[in-house]
């Protein structure tokens with residue numbers, strides 16, 4: 001056997017090491033990698049992954065410094081959830097994955113769990129903690145982003161529960177109980193922080209009701225079918241939806257139906273809501289123009305954010321409350 005020169009062997013050895021390193025980095029079920037998104041200096045803190053921004057706020061307010069919370073979806077909302085390898089890596093050492101449920105995330109949580117190789121990962125559907133008889137019917141359609149264009153499902157129940165502070169509280173209580181079960185040593189701390197945050201959520205609801213209490217415009221047309229829980233909480237009534245499928249403009253028939261509702265002389269509707277996530281859609285402004293022509297007095301567009309997306313650098317513990325208050329302020333400004 002011909003012995004390789006030393007320099008060659010050193011280089012070959014280095015390349016082998018390098019390729020093992022890359023193998024670890026890119027394989028999910030291979031060796032443990034230091035770069036999986038979790039710090040190594042807090043080995044006993046529960047590792048919590050949430051699917052999207054509102055759940056991050058709920059979890060992080062309860063977790064404090066005792067648990068570590070990571071958020072998956074930022075500018076891509078749950079309607080277009082397409083998990084990456086990085087997401088699966090994050091789940092590999094996670095203790096729990098908190099999701100909304102009611103079909104919002106589709107089958108992605110289970111698929112991600114499989115892909116992560118983490119058999120002990122606990123998937124918790126927070127909306128499942130809300131009694132079923134308090135959920136509204138809904139037909140939010142989800143583009144699963146799997147190349148199968150508008151692969152729509154009717155999930156039965158409206159999943160947008162986080163937009164009600166009451167149900168946010170139910171979700172916070174569920175997170176508190178999960179963290180206490182995972183980390184009994186800090187049970188009192190989770191209890192205390194959850195109680196403090198719930199006080200803030202109750203105040204959010206009270207302030208919103210007070211802000212809008214003298215408004216006569218109680219009827220709204222919303223952009224996608226997302227604001228029912230929000231509207232009920234603050235005593236408003238959604239009488240129509242601009243885009244049944246988020247991202248696709250209404251067809252002639254849908255438009256006709258909406259116009260008939262809004263121009264009803266008995267009770268015209270002047271408040272139309274748009275969403276910042278679909279700001280390139282013209283449908284809202286077109287409707288407002290038509291309503292003007294049809295004699296509806298002073299129709300207006302209000303931007304309401306369903307809190308499904310967030311730029312990563314804006315997400316913090318107070319984001320949910322701030323965005324909810326911004327929605328309420330926008331309505332208060334435009335409603336009469």
Ligand SMILES: [Zn+2]
Pocket residue numbers: 079140160224225226306308
């Ligand atoms: Zn939605």
